[in-house]
């Protein structure tokens with residue numbers, strides 16, 4: 001009879017071998033901005049990859065060799081589908097045949113700013129039906145410290161399998177930065193922490209097959225906290241410069257010039273920039289996962305709450321600037337045509353999740369403005385019941401009473417815009433250095 005340790009070693013070493021010789025069958029649950037790039041990297045590295053998503057149109061597009069994620073070329077997907085390295089399905093029963101599973105499902109906030117764990121829970125309920133000896137599962141969704149051990153582990157271990165012996169479980173934060181041409185899934189260092197040392201070892205071994213740099217840490221909680229530190233750091237620093245921008249506005253000081261000059265200090269300073277508000281699926285959301293968890297440990301996350309409040313004020317501040325500028329010209333917001341240049345939450349991407357543009361449009365419409373937008377990356381946006389379509393930028397700017405630069409996409413030529421606009425409120429310093437009577441800066 002083999003001993004328990006010998007069984008554990010055998011299961012782990014068999015899986016390690018399958019990973020090393022790339023015969024491990026890889027599964028990715030959630031084929032979004034995070035899951036699809038990961039699926040493509042592993043398929044490119046030579047693994048056979050199955051993506052599982054609930055949305056039929058995504059599954060169909062992948063299987064048809066198409067891409068809906070901006071950073072992933074359709075040609076890459078097509079080549080991998082053609083060679084049988086990549087396929088997608090809605091059917092979770094394939095988990096029974098898979099050796100490794102990544103969980104890359106959304107982790108939004110509820111209206112109360114509490115974590116919404118429903119996507120992770122429903123994915124794990126499905127995985128739990130098919131969990132089997134020799135399987136490695138890695139949670140990549142951003143979440144509060146403790147999720148992997150306290151929520152995911154009991155669901156997967158419910159089948160009677162023992163973690164670290166029969167199956168393996170890790171957390172690894174996803175750090176992908178959509179639209180970043182320099183750092184992508186492959187060359188962003190990957191932090192990974194397992195429930196047991198055997199889990200960490202296998203997780204790190206698995207990432208090393210497809211990614212350039214792996215950073216093992218001692219536990220899932222450390223790995224979970226790493227991501228929250230990174231995003232909270234950004235959120236709070238952005239909150240600080242947003243507050244400074246409002247102070248500088250009151251004192252008629254150009255905040256952009258202040259930051260540029262401060263950034264000449266060769267040590268001890270890192271520039272962050274103000275803007276119309278936070279957006280995306282990470283920075284406005286993740287820190288509240290930490291503050292929720294921290295409250296349970298009896299600590300109020302005061303920096304997070306304060307920065308969240310200040311960042312949340314920015315769309316209001318932008319609308320006030322538009323209103324004041326119109327008033328100075330003898331006009332009111334009510335009945336004015338206001339055009340937004342850009343609605344994506346940041347430059348050169350097509351994502352409008354949590355974009356401050358949505359708040360700005362809402363606030364302007366509530367004050368009676370007629371709002372249009374143009375965005376080379378975003379053909380339409382849904383505002384409650386209304387579908388707003390992107391229009392021709394120059395024609396709209398020419399007619400508008402005010403234009404607001406909300407997203408500074410690199411491809412926009414601002415010269416003709418400045419020449420034709422009656423009034424421009426620039427929330428991104430896109431018109432850097434340009435002084436003109438029709439230009440108002442944040």
Ligand SMILES: NC(=O)c1ccc[n+]([C@@H]2O[C@H](COP(=O)([O-])OP(=O)(O)OC[C@H]3O[C@@H](n4cnc5c(N)ncnc54)[C@H](O)[C@@H]3O)[C@@H](O)[C@H]2O)c1
Nearest residue numbers: 030031032033034053054104105106107122123141142174
């Ligand atoms: N987008 C980013 O830049 C980014 C960066 C770092 C980390 N993250 C984190 O990664 C996670 C995923 O984010 P994303 O941007 O890829 O989200 P996304 O919405 O683009 O993709 C998630 C996918 O999961 C699918 N899905 C939802 N529930 C499912 C289920 N039960 N089973 C199978 N599929 C399911 C959805 O249909 C969707 O296609 C989040 O936790 C997010 O915070 C995102």
